[in-house]
Amino acid sequence: xxxxxxxxxxxxxxxxxxFAMMLTTILGGTCFxxxxxxxxxxxxxxxxxxxxxxxxxxxxxxxRPLHFxxxxxxxxxxxFLAWCIAVLLGALPFFxxxxxTFADAIFESASGLSTTGASVVESEMRLRGGxxxxxxxxxxxxxxxxxxxxxxxxxxxGFVSFVMMIFPILGGGKPLYDAEVxxxxxxxxQLTPRIRDTTMILMFFYIxxxxxxxxxxxxxGMDWFDAxxxxxxxxxxxxxxxxxxxxxxxENSKLEWAATFFMLASACNFMLAIRLFMKRENPFKDSEFxxxxxxxxxxxxxxxxxxxxxxxxxxxxxxxxxxxxxxxALRTAAFQVASIMSTTGFATSDYVGWNLKGVSMIILLLMVxxxxxxxxxxxxxxxxxxxxxxxxxxxxxxxxxxHMVPDIRLGGKSLKMPVVAQAMAFMVVYTVTILASTLILxxxxxxxETALSASVSAISNVGPGLGKISPACTWGxxxxxxxxLLSFVMIAGRxxxxxxxxxxxxxxxYAR
Amino acid sequence: MKVIILGAGELGRYIxxxxxxxxxxxxxxxxxxxxxxxxxxxxxxxxxGASVRKLKEAGAENADLLLALSGNEDTxxxxxHIAKKLGIKRTICRIFSDKDNMFPEANGLYPKDFGIDExxxxxTETVDAIDYVLENEVLVNYIPLRHKDAKIVVINKMPINSExxxxxxxxxxGKLNNMRIAAxxxxxxxxxPDGDTQLKTGDRIYVAGMANDARRFVNWLFNEGSKPISxxxxxxxxxxxxxxxxxxxxxxxxxxxxxxxxxxxxxxxxVPEGVITLSGDVRDTEIMNEACINGCDVFIAxxxxxxxxxxxxxxxxxxxxxxxxxxxxxxxxxxxLPVIDQxxxxxxxxxxxxxxxxxxxxxxxxxxxxxxxxxxGARLGEFQLTDGSDSFVGKxxxxxxxxxxxxxxxxxxxxxxxxxxxxxxxxxxxFLYAIAKPETIEKFSKxx
Numbered sequence: 001x002x003x004x005x006x007x008x009x010x011x012x013x014x015x016x017x018x019f020a021m022m023l024t025t026i027l028g029g030t031c032f033x034x035x036x037x038x039x040x041x042x043x044x045x046x047x048x049x050x051x052x053x054x055x056x057x058x059x060x061x062x063x064r065p066l067h068f069x070x071x072x073x074x075x076x077x078x079x080f081l082a083w084c085i086a087v088l089l090g091a092l093p094f095f096x097x098x099x100x101t102f103a104d105a106i107f108e109s110a111s112g113l114s115t116t117g118a119s120v121v122e123s124e125m126r127l128r129g130g131x132x133x134x135x136x137x138x139x140x141x142x143x144x145x146x147x148x149x150x151x152x153x154x155x156x157x158g159f160v161s162f163v164m165m166i167f168p169i170l171g172g173g174k175p176l177y178d179a180e181v182x183x184x185x186x187x188x189x190q191l192t193p194r195i196r197d198t199t200m201i202l203m204f205f206y207i208x209x210x211x212x213x214x215x216x217x218x219x220x221g222m223d224w225f226d227a228x229x230x231x232x233x234x235x236x237x238x239x240x241x242x243x244x245x246x247x248x249x250x251e252n253s254k255l256e257w258a259a260t261f262f263m264l265a266s267a268c269n270f271m272l273a274i275r276l277f278m279k280r281e282n283p284f285k286d287s288e289f290x291x292x293x294x295x296x297x298x299x300x301x302x303x304x305x306x307x308x309x310x311x312x313x314x315x316x317x318x319x320x321x322x323x324x325x326x327x328x329a330l331r332t333a334a335f336q337v338a339s340i341m342s343t344t345g346f347a348t349s350d351y352v353g354w355n356l357k358g359v360s361m362i363i364l365l366l367m368v369x370x371x372x373x374x375x376x377x378x379x380x381x382x383x384x385x386x387x388x389x390x391x392x393x394x395x396x397x398x399x400x401x402x403h404m405v406p407d408i409r410l411g412g413k414s415l416k417m418p419v420v421a422q423a424m425a426f427m428v429v430y431t432v433t434i435l436a437s438t439l440i441l442x443x444x445x446x447x448x449e450t451a452l453s454a455s456v457s458a459i460s461n462v463g464p465g466l467g468k469i470s471p472a473c474t475w476g477x478x479x480x481x482x483x484x485l486l487s488f489v490m491i492a493g494r495x496x497x498x499x500x501x502x503x504x505x506x507x508x509x510y511a512r
Numbered sequence: 513m514k515v516i517i518l519g520a521g522e523l524g525r526y527i528x529x530x531x532x533x534x535x536x537x538x539x540x541x542x543x544x545x546x547x548x549x550x551x552x553x554x555x556x557x558x559x560x561g562a563s564v565r566k567l568k569e570a571g572a573e574n575a576d577l578l579l580a581l582s583g584n585e586d587t588x589x590x591x592x593h594i595a596k597k598l599g600i601k602r603t604i605c606r607i608f609s610d611k612d613n614m615f616p617e618a619n620g621l622y623p624k625d626f627g628i629d630e631x632x633x634x635x636t637e638t639v640d641a642i643d644y645v646l647e648n649e650v651l652v653n654y655i656p657l658r659h660k661d662a663k664i665v666v667i668n669k670m671p672i673n674s675e676x677x678x679x680x681x682x683x684x685x686g687k688l689n690n691m692r693i694a695a696x697x698x699x700x701x702x703x704x705p706d707g708d709t710q711l712k713t714g715d716r717i718y719v720a721g722m723a724n725d726a727r728r729f730v731n732w733l734f735n736e737g738s739k740p741i742s743x744x745x746x747x748x749x750x751x752x753x754x755x756x757x758x759x760x761x762x763x764x765x766x767x768x769x770x771x772x773x774x775x776x777x778x779x780x781x782x783v784p785e786g787v788i789t790l791s792g793d794v795r796d797t798e799i800m801n802e803a804c805i806n807g808c809d810v811f812i813a814x815x816x817x818x819x820x821x822x823x824x825x826x827x828x829x830x831x832x833x834x835x836x837x838x839x840x841x842x843x844x845x846x847x848x849l850p851v852i853d854q855x856x857x858x859x860x861x862x863x864x865x866x867x868x869x870x871x872x873x874x875x876x877x878x879x880x881x882x883x884x885x886x887x888x889g890a891r892l893g894e895f896q897l898t899d900g901s902d903s904f905v906g907k908x909x910x911x912x913x914x915x916x917x918x919x920x921x922x923x924x925x926x927x928x929x930x931x932x933x934x935x936x937x938x939x940x941x942x943f944l945y946a947i948a949k950p951e952t953i954e955k956f957s958k959x960x
Contacts, residue, residue, distance in 0.1 A: 397788070401802050405776070405789040412785055 001509075004060040005070060006078045009176070011056025013082035016162045017089050018049030020150055028143030032225065038141040041096040049089060073508060075176050080503045082159060083491055087113055090151050098144060099127040103480035110487035111475075112151030114494035115376060117239025117345035117463035119148075120476040120483070136244045142225060148240040149229040155494060156236025156266075156376035157206045164199045180495065205270055206376075210235045213262045220254045234259060235266045237376045239345030239463040246471070247335070248317035248348040256331055256348055260338040264296060267342030267371030287411060288372050288383040295369070295382075296334075296341055299362060303333030306356055316349050317472060336471075340366045343378040345463020345471075352470030360466050364453060367462045378461030378493055380430060383410070387423045429497045434459055437489050444482050454478075458486045459493035514575040516540045516600070517554075518561040518591050519582030522841045522862045523606075527579060527869055528552050540570045543582075562590040564598070572598040579869065580605045581632075585614075589626050596627025604872060606632045606865070608751055630872050634865060635751045641864045642756060642837060644727065646810060647741060651730045653859075655718075655892065656867045658943060662922055662929040664694055664720045664892075667730060682707035691729050692931045694720040694921035695890060695947040702890045704917045704948055718947060720921035722929050741809040742766055745833070747794040747824055748815035752839065752861075754781040756812065761786060768803045770794045771815075794824045797831075806832035813838045818845050893953040895944045901960040910934035915955045918948045 021042045028039040070078075090109035094100040100108065104120045111118045123136035133139050154162065158180040177195050192198050214231035218224060226242055233240045243249035247259055265273070272289055275281040283289050307314060307329040313321050314332060322328055332349050339346045340363055351359055370379010390408045398404050408415045434455045441451035446468075453465030454475070464471040478486065492500040502508055515531055517524045520543035532539040532553040539554035542561045559566035561582060572578065572595045580588035580595075585608045592603040605628040607614050615621045615631065623631050645651050652668040681693060695718040696703040696711065703709060711717065719726055744760055746753050749771040757767055761784045769783060773791045783789055792799040794815065805811060811828035813821035818840040825838040841861050897905055904912050909920065909932055920932040924943040930936055938944075946953070 401788060401790055403790040403792045403799060403802055405773075405791045407783065407787075407789060409785050414783075 001073055001077070002071070005074050006081065007056050008060030009070070009074070009078035010082045010085060011053045011060065012163045013078075013086060013159045014049050014056065014089070015053035016154070016159055017086050018046045018053055020154055021046035021049065021089075021093075021147075024143055024147050024150060027146060028141075032142035032146065034141045034143045038097060039143050041093045042143060042147070045089060045092050070176065076499055076502050076508070079160075079176060079180050079495065079499055083113065083495065086154075086159070087487065087491065090147075093144060093147055095128075098133070098140060099129065099131055101126070101128050101480065103483040104476070107475065107483040107487050108148070109151065110490050111463075112148050112238065112240060113155035114461050114490035115152055115155045115236050115238040115343070115378065116458060116461040116490045116494075117152065117233065118457065118469070118475045118486075118490075119240065120474055120478075121244075122474040122476045123244070125476055137242060138244065145242045146225075146229055149232040149238070149242070152236040152238025152240050153210070153232035154236075156238060157203065161199050161203045161206070164196050165203050180499070201274060202270055205274055206235065209262075209266065213258075216258045216262070217255060220258055221252050222250065222255065226250075230259070231262075234262045234344060234346070235376065237263065237266050237342045237344045237371065237378070237461070239339070239343075241346060245317040246347045248320065251316075251320070253327070253331055256335050259346060260331075260335050263338040263342040263344045263346070264293075267338075267344075267375050267377035268292065269372045269374035271374050272372075285411070287386060288381075291382050291386060292341070292372050295366075296337055299337045299341075299366065300330065300334040302362070303337060303359060304330040306359060307333060307354070310354070310356065314349060315353055317347055336363075337366070340462060341369070341377075342371050342375075343367070343460050343462045345457075347464060347471030350470050350472040352466055353472060364456060364466060367453070367456045367460050367465075370460050378459075380427070380460070384423045384426060386410070387415070387420055388427060391420050391424065426497065429501060430459065433489065433492065433497060437485060440485055441482055444479050446478070446482065454486060455489060458489040459497075461490060461493050513577060514538045514540070514571065515577045515579060516542060516567075516570050516572060516575050516595070518542045518578065518580040518588065519606075520545070520556075521581070521583060522843065523865050524579070524581045525552060526843055526862050526866050527581070528554050530866070530870075540575070542566060542570050560587070562587045562594065564594055567591065567595055567598060572600050574599070576601045577873075578603045581865075581869075582606070585609065589628065593627040602629050603627055604630045604632060604869060606634050608635050610636055610755065632865060632868060632872070634861075635755050637864055637868055638752050638839070638859070638861045639755045639759065641859050641861075642752075642812065642839070643759065644723070645837065645859070646812075647727070647731070651727065654723075654726075656864070656871070657922070657924065657945060658871060658894065659924040659929055660871060661723050662721075662924055662945075663723045663726055664718050664921065664945075664947075665726045665730060667717045667719060677711050677713055679710065680707065681705055681709050681711070688729075690725045690931055691719050691721040692919075692921045694718045694919065694945075697890075702947075702949065704919050706919065718921075720945065721931055743804075743808045743810075744768070745770065745803045745805060745808045745811045745828070747771065747811070747813045748821070749775045749779045749781050750814055750816060751779075751781065753812075753814040754783070756814070757787055758784050768808075770799055770803055775816075794820065795827060797827075800827060800831055809834050811836045815839075818842050889949055890947050891950045891953050893944075893946045893948060893956065895946075895957060895960055897938060897940055897942045897944065897960060899940045901940075903959065904938050905940045907938060908934065909936050909938065912938070915952050915959070918946055918952050918956055920944050920946050 025039050025042040025046055028034045028042060087106060087110045090113055091105040094108050095102065095105035107120055121133070121137050121140065123134060125133040125136065127133055137145065160176045160180045177199065192201070210231050213234050214227050217227035217230055222230065229242045241247065247256055268289055269286070272283040272286055276283055304326070307324060308326060311324050314324050314328065315321055335348050336351050351363060368380050369385060370381050371377025373381045373383045387408060387410065394406050394408060398406070406417065408420050437455035437458070438451045441454060442448065450465065450467035450469055453467055454469055457463060457465040457469065468477065469475055513536065515537050517528050517539060520541050524541065528539045528541055529552050531537040539552070540557060541552065541554040542557045542559065544558070544560055546558050557566060557570045561567070561580070578592060578595045578600050580591045580603065582588055585606065588605045588607065592605045595603055605623070611633060615623050644654060650667050651665055653666040655664040657663060693705050696705050696709065697716045698712065719729065721729070740763070743766050745768045746757060747770045749769070753769065757769065760767055767787045769787050769789045770792065772793060776791065790799055790803055794813070805828050811825065811833040813824045815821050821838040821840060822845065825836040828836045837859060839859050839861055843860070843862055899905065914920065922945040923930045923932060923936065924945070925939065925941070
């Protein structure tokens, strides 16, 4: 393990988060017109972070050109460390500025960076030193609200892309990329020979999509601040809103449809979209995309028909009640489905409040499935699901043909068995993590439904869950230990478990 | 003609032998191995055929024809390119890839750019041949003729209760419209059919005509209900099996592939999606049963080793495969196993490719006749009418005086293939085909 390399890489990540803070400072000071004392922390942290990052890079002994000879272990470790430090740095504004308790600040920061979007901010929230936050989200300064969305947005595509964008001379970043970008390692996913160019294309797509979403939101009636914040949170599939009532606050059906579209779009494999634009390839040839779209449409229709059958009036978030017609039902259903499947976590209506058990179960399943590989969405990913189903069919067939050569295909191409085995192992680790987390939460006297859905929601980076963490509620009631545990689960889920757990492997620390 | 043959494998030797036996051609055989068959009257050149020095040594500068037939398509293409630069008149190149992969016209890649005049798509030709006999249970073989579309198809054993058994041929005229029955072998004896011949169960008959018509005719005759094959077992991993499986998958066939693990990784073929691959030795009973051989429509053995193919076909037939097809390349094996005739068809890739080459070269009927025709003492005669053959040119077939025991089956002319018909007027340049006893053929060729 070359510690200097690790320090250099972590420093790069610190620089990224410092630059993000600097951006917030500038915007907070100018556009949002926040009082100067409320952006104090951002100023200090950004300056301190930049200095620390610069020192770290200098001390790591890397000179121009910035080329790290990163081993796999250093890649995993530095990504893991960087995310931990980023969570700490990201928590500072909440901790210092808004006087959140330590666990709350960490939870909010981890929830933001992992694109979970679960919040502890509620009205009458207890602060450090016995104070109370009165108006919930609306009581926070604009800089802080923007910071939450920005955390979402950075966590969505991952630090490595930003690092490569800000320091284009960085070479040899493949281990970093592999450690941070979700999905299975499929040869078709790399667009260009250089990983940096691929990252750049992805990054431009990400920024472009965010800009389009922002423009659309503004056009459909949000003010600039809300449009920017919600666009950042949508495309990252994060789900931090600037209002307690999330999207229901706007009472605008066009906005809801637009958000539904953008949530689903950012849960699809970005490579497909890039191929569609660059090479005119039909995305429907991709089986994962097909499965994703079909599931989304089927669940939306199912939920919509259930709403129409069961309700004449539907409770939206807040205290608003609307008459149910088919458009409302479909819009509400599609919005919640898109929000859950893309693991965003926005909401317009409280599905737990519908009291339809079937819906709750399907929502839990959709949380587990997540979005598509190569997107900002979390969860198990449809492509893995497809692999597992195929593997199971293959194993069943093997009962009849004992000599059969297993042949698992993805997009017509045969997969090597290690890829399939990795997906299986992922499922095991995923399940075990959920169960362990549920178990620990249960010992903290949290009811099963809430504990299980909180674990699933955290590992899949969704946001809301079932039981006491329905879209209408916040995660504020969890005891501090539970918040820290869930923060860890969220980060582990965002880094697709292996990156985190490989660091815990004793072998990892052996020199040989 | 001075012919350089590159690659002294089965195909190269076979063509070399035929060409040199004619005494019209000088054959130079180039191969990297030093064991060139001594029985061929040819000048051996040992070395890499794709090198300038060796091609010069073989006399490429003033040769007429290069047949690049080695087992490596890169060597073949490169040799053609070099030879063309050296000044050879004509090149034929054996290619294993399919046309779309090697010379896609859409991308402006033409064989001419590589100094190749004609391409022998080895795999495609072989697969075509297998494909042709695949569909029908009784259709076992065909004799390729000079014209690409003209074929004499072989029907193995007339089934009981066929539509045409018991009738005299002249009563069947309406049903045979574009076909002619060229020969019948009954109990090992050749019967040259005329209007009064009756077909019996168990006859092996030879139907001449256009390839597609012939197959349609056979299907109409014997495939009642005409259920397309749906269940195929392929043995052996090779380019041929890959290509064949691709085609069969397109027709929604249920496919199983049996091949050993080593072969699989060595050949690096892409098995189409949906094929169940069983790893193991095809001669293994267990594997055969696992592949459900007793319910399958066709078993096709495409292993690299002829021996494996023959044995596995025998086994498959024993276990109940409806039809078995063995691919062989060694000429020696074509006729030694009478049992193979009992069990179904064997495709000889060497002969298929050789006859294609001869078609390209426009050389006489070099195709071997099926063994039982040979045993019955029959030969396939190909006769070209010239201006000098007064007693035939310009006359209708009915008016011509053919020797007894000679039945013209097909007439091939520039504008296509014509089945023999009493009213057809013969022209100079026509090719006539007939199956008859050697002495009859000799007699007739003197009359022309």
